[in-house]
Amino acid sequence: MRKRIVRLAVLVAVLAVGLFEVPLLVAVGQYVLSEREAELRQDADDTAVDVAADLLRDNPVAAPRAHGQDTRISVYNHDGTRVSGTGPAQADSYVSDALDGKASARPLGELARSIVVAVPVTHETEVVGAVRVSSPRGEVYQRMGLIWLAMLGLTAAVIGLVWLVARRLAHRLAQPLESLATTALRLGEGDFSVRSPQTRIREIDAVGAALDTTAARLDDMLARERAFSANASHQLRTPLAGLRLQLEAALADPSADSRAAMTASVGAADRLEQTIDELLTLARTSSRTTAAGQLDLGGLFDDLSRTWAARVAADDRTLALTIAPQLPNANASPAAVRQILGVLIDNAVVHGAGAITVTAREAADAVAIDVSDEGGGITDEEPELFTRQAPHAQGHGIGLALARSLAEAEGGRLRLTRPAPPIFTLLLPAAAEEPTEEQAGAAPAVIPDSRG
Template identity: 55%
Template sequence: MRTRIVALAVLASVLATCLFAVPLAVGVLQYAAQHERGHLVRVASDVAIDVSGDVYDDDPVDPDDIDLEEDDYSVAVYDDDGDRLAGGVPGEHRRMLSQALDGEVRTRSQDDLLVAAFPITHSDDVVGAVLVTTPRSTVLDQVALIWAGMAGLAATAVAITLLVARGQAWRLARPLEDLEESARRLGDGDFSVRTRRGGIEEIDAVGAALDTTAIRLDDLLARERAFSADASHQLRTPLAGMRLRLEAALERTDADPRQAIAASLVDADRLEAIIDELLGLARAGQAASAGPVDLDALLGEVGPEWAARLALHGRDLAVRVDPGAPDARASGAAVRQVLGVLVDNATTHGRGTVTVTVREAAGAVAVDVSDEGPGVQDPEGVLFSRQADRRDGHGIGLALARRLVEAEQGRLTLTSASPPVFTMLLPATSTGAREDDAVPARQRGG
């Protein structure tokens, strides 16, 4: 690209110089020739004035009158009959001499000579003529010097153009080379790449777009990696339960294993559904699948499963849905996963009855998940970080839950540390509250 820019600039400079210099050179030549003819006429006029008395009196012409200072000039003096009286010029110029004897002043180029003819007059009578010649090389020598100067200026202009073109080519090509390097690094997976601004609006716009793409890809990859790690953690608990059930069935050789196998198949189906939902959320994006979610119906679907899991620990599940609570605008799969995380967290780390409450909260939908345990000791900032998992197992699941809720334009917070209450706020649909607001809150028990 640099070579093409430089070549184009130099070619344009040479073309412009030629288009300007060639006519100017021809004009200089014509002007110099015309100027020389005018000088010949003045020289002939001076000679005619000096010799007019001698020619009129038929006296010999004084040699000093036709002795010119210019070595390249030749002079000849003629009488009114065309006979040469003094001096001499190369070549034959009968026609010009005849025209001068008729009283005309003539100049012309003949062969390699410039010739001027001037009449010699006395009073009003033409008594003779003067011819003055000079080689054309005299003019060409003068013009050659001018042409040499013009050629030097042209060469200087082209050289300056070359230097300017190289600077501009570097200025234009450098940002493009940086863009190429940045694009290559981005293709190799380096999402930290950032382009340098070159001061060219169009190229800087491309660089800004590439930077934005790198930031988005970096964020997307980081989210996908974190999501995958968190999701795998969420799958460990049901897998561990299924493994324990199968191991217990193997140890009890006298019992019928079909019940354990059937329960394990149910868990396997649930795991498959969880995996499908998580993959759908990770790849398709939660915002694209957001829609009205009937939380009452959703809790009716998943409540029995949670209640059965709590019953294994001798605990109960209570579900309360405020009739005045509107539907949530979110992804049903995301809400199901978040509630699963919160209930699992209460099952593992809490005590007593686990209560899930759905209520209206200032234009949003709030879902509270609480238990009767001693509470949470960690601050909220640590609780929702993945590092918290190293101490008590909270962090990765809650981090995933918060990420899912934020993707739905909602919030997940710890509203009470003791007894522990986790609240999920979701955007409400625009359809308003549920019908029959006067009906008391519905409650399910497990």
Template identity: 50%
Template sequence: MRRRIISLTVLAALVATVLFALPLGIAVMQYYRDDTKADLERAADTVALAVSADLKAGRTPVVPLLDHEDDEVGGEVGIYGPDARLLAGHGPAVGGPVERQAASATVDVVLGEEGDEVALAVPVLSGSRVTGVVRAALPMSELRLRVALTWLGMAGLAVAAIGVSWLLARRFTTRLVRPLEELAAAAGRLGDGDFTARGPRAGIAEIDRVGEALDATAVRIGETLERERAFSAEASHQLRTPLTGLRLQLEAALETPDADPHAAIRAGIASADRLERTIEDLLALGRERRAPQAELDLDAFLEEVRQAGEALLTPRGRALRITRDDPPTARVAAAAVRQVLGVLLDNAATHGRGTVTVVARDAGDALAIDVADEGPDLGETDPFATAPSGHGIGLRLARSLAEAEGGRLRLSRPDPPTFTVLLPAADPPLSLRK
């Protein structure tokens, strides 16, 4: 690309120079011809004025010395008689067509080429009679030299202009190509998985927009992959809860062969339904971090909590108690809240002891759901910290889901361990609206 831009720029400069130089060269040649004619005519007129009296009186004329202004051309001057023979000065002994035409007095000035000279002749008149002819001439080689030197200077300027265009094209292509090469390198790093790769800023609007688009793409891809990794970890943790409940139910059925198998099958089907619901919730939350909100059906929701909790606790020989204390309604995404309560129930079943108590109550401007068990005092332990083993992922996920719904998840009491989910009430009290 660099070579192509430079070649096209130099070619364009060359074509423009040629198109400009050809007519200019012709104009220069014509200018020097006209200038030479003017110089010769001025010299001839000066001499004609000086010798007109001698020619009129029949005396042999003497060519006067010309000053610098009248002799700029640097040529030779000769004086001829009416018969076109040389009387004084320099020139052919017998005049040629230029001198003879001037002697005929049909024109005031005659210009032509004689041999290797440019000759100009003017008649010297006495009344209507021609008394002589003044001839001024300049070698053609001198005229050609003046034209050639000017053309050579023009050629030098043309070469300089093309050289400058080459330098400017090289500088411009360096400025243009270098950020493109850096963009290509950044895109390559992005393709290799380096999502910190950023495009350069070249000060060229179009390239800068490409760099900004590449940066935005890198950020989006990085966030997407990070979200996918987090979703994988969260999904594996969340799926473990219903799978554990299903396994415990099946193991309990195996340990009691005399029990009704239909009850175990129904419990297994219910656990499978909860597992399917969990998968659907996780997929919905994975596609968009904030699921559509609607008014929470608290009765149906607490029934789901009861079924999920009993599936986890009953095989362990533990009880679940759910109470309501005039709870308000909340407008939230049911999928997110189900996952939050699922994490808290799994945490109580796995790490707690005794009866697990779930209380839905009014917290002023929020619906509060407490999940408590009879386990040991947590003390200063941060339950939301993720351990190297992966413990804590669920609580961290639950907290982020609660915050995404505009609520909070916190450890309200370390002893006995009690976690509280606060969800914004759908209809806050009038005192809070003022």
């Protein structure tokens, strides 16, 4: 590309200079020739004035003095006979024209070795003789050659300057494209942090911006896939643990009804599949695109009770889920809220102690869901507690980080409102619609404790 730009620029310069310079060279040649003829005519006029009186009286004419070294001057009487100077002994056509009263010169386009000018010598209105002046064309050609050489040298300088400018322009155009090629290569190798440099060339910057946007999207997509892998491994432990407990309980009691165990296992497998689908949906959305109307807290709490009943009972602990009366509807994704509460309950099961309580209540213009247990408390600072794989998070990190990111994606907040005994509070935006009559008159919905 660089060579093509330079070659094209030099070719255009040569054509432009050639189209301009060739006519100029011809014009300069004509000008030099005309100027030399004017000089010879001036010499002839001066000589005619000097010899006019001598020719009138037929006196001897002194040899005329030429101003140029190669200039020859001859004087002729009215009969056409040379009487002084150097030149043809008898009048030629130019002298004859001059004796007829007409000044003459060799036409510019006629090929000849000399430039000839002849003028009449007059006394009042009478032609008494003629003066002939000639000069070889070599002197004219020498002048023209010097001028042409200077012009050709200037032409070479102009073309050289164009070559230098073209090289600089080619570098300016090619270097950003080479950088874009490098950027695209690194992007293809998986380096999504690469960004295209600004070149202040609009078209190239547009391509670079498109590459940067692609890199950012690929980086975000890869980050979501990695987050999904980490989150899935964390979130699937609970349903897998419940399924394992049910199967182990069935194996431990051979006399038990195997059909009931298989039915419970199928239910656990369904919940496991639901968890996988929800994680995939959440991983592939970056905004609140999964929210489908208002959140059904009653159905969600029933599902949480069925999911966690066996796990909590295995540790000889209780799980109580309560919904306050006249609670407004929350505007959030059921999948996201289910995953958030699943993380908080799992955190209470693994790191807490005693009864686990989940309470949904009204908080100003939001719906608050508190998850608490009777454990000794949390000593980590809140920023570190919600940081993924924090060094001192004591195992809380990945789950709580996931829960907070899901809450913020739904326009809500997740906070540790009390460290000991610990209470985590999830705040969700309340829906704009008024609560239904059923919800307004219903008593507090309490899901019985699950105990083994």
